[in-house]
Amino acid sequence: MKPTIAIREPVVDDLMDQTEKILTEEQIEKVINEVIDQETGVRLQTYVNTCIHCGLCSEACHWFLSNDRDVSFAPVTKVKDTIWVMLEKKGKVDAAFIKRCSQIAHTECNVCRRCGMYCPFGIDIAYMMLVVRRICAKLEMVPLYLQDTVNSHAATMNQMWVKPDEWIDTLQWQEEEAQGYVPSARLPLEKEGAEIMYSVIGPEPKFLAQLLGNITVIMKVAGLDWTMPATAGWDNSNMAMYSGDFEVMARVERLHHETAQRLKVKKIVMGECGHAFRGGEYDGPTWLGWMSPPIPIVHAVAFYYDLIKSGRIKIAKKVEGPVTVQYPCNIIRNAGLGSKLQYIMNAVCEDFVDLIPNDRHAYCCNAGGDTINCGPPWKKIRVQSAKIQSENFKRTGAHTIVTPCHNCHSGVEDIVDGYKLGMHVKFFSELLIEAMEIPEHLKPKEE
Amino acid sequence: MYEFVSGPLVWIAFIIFIGGSLYKIYNMLSGAKKDITLFRHMSLKHSLASLVHWVIPFNNQYMQKRPIFTIVSFAFHICLILTPVFLLGHLVLLDESWNISWFNIPDKVADWMTIIVIAGCIFYLYRRLTDPVVKNVTDGSDYLLLAITALPFITGFIAYHQLFAYKTILIIHILAGEIMLIAIPFTRLSHMLFFVFTRALFGSEQGYWKHSKDW
Structure with a gap:
């Protein structure tokens, strides 16, 4: 099969460029075969052997449609240019190929799962892109900025290097802001036995702090018993889930859930974030073998729906x-x-x-x-x-x-x-x- | 030659087809057990819902966006399965050998159904040659699979109408059918076996696990 012609403007990504220079072919072969043998099971094999190369998935992909139907952006092409080559060559590929894989899977696919809904066989192409990301992450071939957020997760258990005192300080500042609207509003920290633990993603305290003030007002008006943790575990976001570093992903998810358990809450309500819900509800518990979250997680949309529908707001x-x-x-x-x-x-x-x-x-x-x-x-x-x-x-x-x-x-x-x-x-x-x-x-x- | 391809070789082809299919499915299911999360994501209800929704024409986005492809694909696959199973010629052979038989479709209808299968193959070939996305992911194996699928129907059509060299064509027809049966479990024609499982998994993940739908 001829390689796909993909025309892209050159992009300088310091980490990827650096990794390309130092990766050896032995490392690559070992990691690819390890991931494919030990982590993907028959699921990947069945997907690859069932795909009849019909190209119907292309119609689903906004990358393909937005780029004047450029073939190199079609979902099936993304699989062809990554997984098919890895399987065909049994992992014997070079560093430049792995760099291209990372470019495809990390920067040119949102793992949004829309293409799965266009495949007559229900082949989950996003799953295959996550397998590619997993391989890339194990080889440290990850875009620099993404890896930086993963490092932050690993070191601080939040995405944005927010320090513990900054976190508490931000919450107290936003409590005061909220009291401008509703003087009796409180942002209760570390209230054991509250009904709800509210968790947010790193960027909220970092540069969208007003959202914390908003929820403080909303909780007061709705008359709910809630709390936020003062310790690490408050961040429900998880960039490691997307980079392919599932070990760090699991640490983040585990801490998030364990923090809720420590506070003995009945449920976790989370701010308006999609991937954080995916991590907390699905990908995290699955990787950890829990299957479902030990404490139910409610996304902001479902939470606001309940508040409005019930008349609390x-x-x-x-x-x-x-x-x-x-x-x-x-x-x-x-x-x-x-x-x-x-x-x-x-x-x-x-x-x-x-x-x-x-x-x-x-x-x-x-x-x-x-x-x-x-x-x-x-x-x-x-x-x-x-x-x-x-x-x-x-x-x-x-x-x-x-x-x-x-x-x-x-x-x-x-x-x-x-x-x-x-x-x-x-x-x-x-x-x-x-x-x-x-x-x-x-x-x-x-x- | 005729005796061989229509006798022992038929047995061999069916044994490989059925045995191979069972082996492949067994292999997949036992391998799937290693992935402890896989079966726990599945539910019969949502698997069936997905399968039902996807065998109804125009019941999802891609079918609505690709009406010609949808019509051709449904017609092609229905005729591909039904024609050989309910063809009078085949049933007569079965009756002679084992004394069993079932409902047959009139020859004239079967003739048209054969033409639909051949036309479908031509349509798929045309797509492979002209649609840029499909062309980019097509290699020799895709053409070979298309040929394996088309040949029993082309030769069957020629043999039925006795256009030329009846005896030779008939032998080629039987051989082609046997090759196709043998190929099913071991090539990407196995989507015939596996689409049920891939569909069921995606339908379950979307429906049961993620409380959404996959159509």
Whole structure:
């Protein structure tokens, strides 16, 4: 089979370039065969032997569709250029090949699982891309910025090198901010036996701290018994899950769940993040052999749905004008929260304009699955390959795009900038805080 | 020659086909046990739901986006399976040897069904040669599999209409059928066996484990 012709602008990625120089072919062969023999089992073999090379998966992929149907971006091509060669050559490949594998699997695929829904046989191509990532990670062939977040997870148990005192300080600062709206609001730290442990991803304390203030207000208005940990284990994000470093992934997930167990809470409610839900609900417990989380995890979308539906939070004034939404793959296609997201959007927006395609068929923001964490070197092609979703946003004519996921939020901001859409990008909680009713007795007293 | 290909070789072909298929499936299932998470992600209900939803034409996104492919593929696969099993000519042979028989389809219909299979193969060949994505992932083996699939039907058509060299064509037809049977478990034609399992796994992961749907 002839190699695929892939034309790409050269990208300088210091870690990948460095790794390419030092990797030996013996190392590569050993790791590829180890992963394929010991970690993939028959699943990979069956997928490869069942694929009839029909190319139908290409129609699913936003990379393929956004790049004028460039063959080198089609899902089946990504498998051909990585797994097929590894299997055919029994791991005897060179460092340049592994670098290309990392480029394909880490920077040109969001493991969004949309292609699986287009395969007549249900072959999970994203799974195969994760196998490629696993091999690359074991060979330390990972984009620099992504590896930096993994190192942060390994060293600090959070994604953004947030130090313990900074974490506590940020929470206390946001508690004060929240008290500006609702003076009796509290952000309870380390409250053992609370009903809910609220966990967030590293970027929230780092540069989106207002979201912590928002949830403090929402929890007070809803009258819930909640807490946040003051120790490591507060970060539910997991970039190691995406780099392929599953050992670090497991440490992060284990600590997150054990922190909830230490606090003796009934459930974990998490902020608006898709991959964190995937890690906490599925990939983490599976790798750890638990299968399901020991303490139930509730994503923000399902949490807000319950609050609004039950009337614990009442909507005073809906957001005016057309508003649309980005459906995060990891909570919609891969967790079935689509109709709940539509419900809460309709609840807080006067004019919710849906996307086409929507729900589990919606396109990825092209930032998820780690691609945005690959950093500035890989940004240009990432934004260029989100063209199809930019057109979908444009069609809605909305003034605001709601993104109940951090990766989507940053990715959609890049889309809005890159394609000059002139739209605002907001988390759902930012809309909710504006729209919800704050009962009289909770409001600040006029002096 | 005719006696050999229509006698012992048929036995050999069916033994390899059935034995090989069972072996392959057994191998897959016993290998799958090593992956402790795999079966725990599966549910019968969601496996069946996925299978049912995917054998209904135009019931998912890709089929709606590719109407011609969908129609050709359904017609092709239905005719591919039904024609040889319910062909009068085949049933007569079975009746003569084992004295068993079942419902047959009229020869005229079977003739058209054969043409549909051949046309389907031509369509797939055309796609392999012209669709850039498919062309890029096509190698000799894909053409070979297409030839293995088409040959029994082409020769069957010629033999039925007795267009030329009846006896020779008939022998080639039987051989071609036997080659196809033998090839199924050991080539990517095994999607006939495995699609049920890959579908079931993805359907279960999406439906049972992730509370979503895969169609």
